[in-house]
Amino acid sequence: MSFPRYPSYKDSGVEWLGEVPEHWNVTRLRFLCQIETGDADTVDAVEDGEYPFFVRSSTVERIGRFTHDCEAVLTAGDGVGVGKVFHHFEGKFCAHQRVYIFRDFRDIKGRFFYNYIKELFLRVVLEGTAKSTVDSLRRPMIADFQITVPPLSEQQQIAAFLDGETAKIDALIAEQQQLIELLKEKRQAVISHVVTKGLNPDAPMKDSGIAWLGEVPEHWEISRLGYESWVRARLGWKGLKAEEYVDDGFVFLATPNIKGLSIDFENVNFINEHRYDESPEIKLRVGDVLLAKDGSTLGTVNVVRSLPRPTTVNSSIAVITPNLSLSGIFLFYLFQGFYMENTIQRIKGGMGVPHLFQADLNKFYIPLPPFKEQQSIATFLDNETTKLDTLTAEAKRGIELLQERRTALISAAVTGKIDVRGLVSTAIPEEAAA
Structure with a gap:
């Protein structure tokens, strides 16, 4: 599906951002929210804790206390999750001391901010540092990050549109992931059956004498x-x-x-x-x-x-x-x-x-089995696993394409490269997508 563009654009003044819709502003992150870090350590996690505990990974732990009660976007300050792990949350929570918390949003909706920084921050930081990885984030690096700022009502429309569209894409990705798991299980089942029971379903069987192996063909x-x-x-x-x-x-x-x-x-x-x-x-x-x-x-x-x-x-x-x-x-x-x-x-x-x-x-x-039967089994499994592996590869490629589309769609919407204002009615409401 192709999307319309805005009627008119202007130079953003930011090289990597290029042109933005004429009525949008561009400003630095520090002017849009409060930036701080958590105060907890990993050892503070409690398995059955009452509150979410945001650490430096995509897994949200639990904890017995809270330090914040607000809408916030959180990201890892160091480790492997830098630039990759982002959370959007509203309510009571606690955060690790090396997790950055963005809150008290001004002139920007939390959901729009989340979509923007999640998709663009890592790519821009990598380009700026000429590194393939970023080990840690420093506050100036974050504070000076440039963000497009549409009118608030438009931000809400963009966020609602993206929630709906990404939910559809995520559902398709989940279907492909489920297919991959089913193909993996089928592959394993086919191999396990044939190497222990053979290719002839009518072959007489005998006890192998090995409990976990069970019966095998009588002539094996x-x-x-x-x-x-x-x-x-x-x-x-x-x-x-x-x-x-x-x-x-x-x-x-x-x-x-x-x-x-x-x-x-x-x-x-x-x-x-x-x-x-x-x-x-x-x-x-x-x-x-x-x-x-x-x-x-x-x-x-x-x-x-x-x-x-x-x-x-x-x-x-x-x-x-x-x-x-x-x-x-x-x-x-x-x-x-x-x-x-x-x-x-x-x-x-x-x-x-x-x-x-x-x-x-x-x-x-x-x-x-007799050697010739081993060869027949090997040939059969080569053929069957090749078919299953081809289907698996196609499913994985489908996931890659969907993920690329998801990223491109979010990036285009939050930077104004496409105009989605007239398409919001087709999207899932924000609260239903959360």
């Missing part, structure tokens, strides 16, 4: 990973210093490189031949399964389907080379199913830092 075997593969990882390795990486050479994979649908050979580090040859047992070959064995990424898995150049891995990744009775792609899908999650939970037990040792991996029980 149950074996241990150590009997069917060579499992290894770097041992006694001193690691690499940053200056030891080279611009071009041998690929050195880390856990982030194996987290996706396929191994990322583009965003990698390179090492020289000497460091590559230090651990010949970790030199990769096609068909190897790579498994993250440490920390929060424990259980992340991928399979080497091709090698664009000689490649090795760091000490956080276990390398599993199947023998002739085991397909690497079948093993990859077996790990992707609920199998790995169940196994990790049993192995990990009460360990403080999650870690899988080589001895643990060797003990893993695995269902073992």
Whole structure:
């Protein structure tokens, strides 16, 4: 949908803002509201507290006291939420000591102010500082921020319009997010079923002897990973210093490189031949399964389907080379199913830092169909997961486009690039969108 423009414009005098409607004003933030910070600390949060407690993240905590009872816009003063986390609230609340509070609005509606600063502040500050991130906000940086100021009645119309339109876009985004979750669940269910029950629904079944695995096809075997593969990882390795990486050479994979649908050979580090040859047992070959064995990424898995150049891995990744009775792609899908999650939970037990040792991996029980059947299962799952992954990618791209439209619409409305005054009747009332 295209939107009309205002009848006439003037130069705002602000380079990044450009022209604004002729009857609008432009002023600095400090003239429009009171700027202050909270006085509480993170440890003051109370799980069942009576009042909202605004901290430096998008999550609103609870607290047992309040320091303000007013309409306010709040934003993180430092940390990862700088320029990204904004709240609009009216009532009793408390705020963290590094959260900025904007209140006592003058000549500007709180909702209009919220939409304006939420969409424009970070982009403008980044341009002004030539930084990809902003670590903290200083009061002068905030106080001097330029804001367009339409007449109050017009601000209310713009805010009402945006509440309605963004509610529609948010509903569409939520639908796409729900679709992604459903596709993820379906993907997991298809993999888990096929790698444990096979492709023939009429195949006679038998008890696997493993409680969490249940029944498997009667002609399948149950074996241990150590009997069917060579499992290894770097041992006694001193690691690499940053200056030891080279611009071009041998690929050195880390856990982030194996987290996706396929191994990322583009965003990698390179090492020289000497460091590559230090651990010949970790030199990769096609068909190897790579498994993250440490920390929060424990259980992340991928399979080497091709090698664009000689490649090795760091000490956080276990390398599993199947023998002739085991397909690497079948093993990859077996790990992707609920199998790995169940196994990790049993192995990990009460360990403080999650870690899988080589001895643990060797003990893993695995269902073992005949090799040709493993290949058929792998081919079937390649086809099915590709279809599901394509649908997921389309849904994610749809969300990106909707988010871009949402941002562009808000930015255009609050800076006067479009005239929405005649469209307010189609928007959801402000109180219904809150």
